[in-house]
Amino acid sequence: MHRGGARAPHAAGRVVTAEHCTARRRDGKRCRSAPVHGAAVCRMHGGAAPQVRAAAAERALDADVRRAIGRLEVAPCDNPLEALAELAGEVLAWKDQLGRLVADLRSVRYDSEGYGEQVRGEVLLFERAMDRCAKVLGLIARLDLDARLSRVSEQQADLVVAAVQAALDTAGVTGDRASEARAVAARHLRAVPDVGVTG
Structure with a gap:
């Protein structure tokens, strides 16, 4: 018997851990393949699908950010107006950087084998950055920040x-x-x- 419940004996004598794909094979047994990073399933059980890969990448990034935040030395914000102005500058700089990446692309779409035509990630990020800019700048305009x-x-x-x-x-x-x-x-x-x- 294994301690901690992290590993369980498999019917064929091998063990299945939390690092294995959570899907089951046609014979009803648990899949023993490694899942896609950030996802719960392997490539053969849907881990290669664009939406699954995108969600997995977002979860992995979220985990990385949470770990980084846990190491931060957080100080109180004494001047929220100034901090908002600095945030606007950072958002604009990020949008401009993504705009340069998109401008360098030969095409905003690509063919994904088995999933057809897909929009490039740089384009999606650029669109999201423009939305963020509009929100932050709109907030500053409403506050009459200057x-x-x-x-x-x-x-x-x-x-x-x-x-x-x-x-x-x-x-x-x-x-x-x-x-x-x-x-x-x-x-x-x-x-x-x-x-x-x-x-």
Whole structure:
């Protein structure tokens, strides 16, 4: 008897494991062939079908991503508006890269033996990327993101100027020296990207 239940004795004396195809042969016995990566069945039992291969590839990718996420050091998102703007840039870059791949194709379709004409994966990914771009850019347009980011930057600048003024007051700095200190702080803030300061 095998421990853990991972392997079970086969009627012919061989063992069938979880790594075997889950389909059964015509004689009713479990198939002993290896399944297609990410799928539960082998090529002879439907694993070679385009839809099965596509689903298997998606499951395998999902498993890889989940493993990668498990190793990530996740930090809180302090500025969701800025993060959304960065996401839009990444989505656009991905769409443009796929567009270049599609432009280099000689044909957007290919003949699959036994399954007829199929659309190339690059084309499907490009179409999906365009849909994602439309969604993200539509969300940004509805949020009026540029104006919101500008207001956030102005608020941050106001907080810094108020902190400088409080420090000057505490130090007893007044008159021309206080004005000069505020001007220096304003010049430094103008040099910081996305932070607007007036005065």
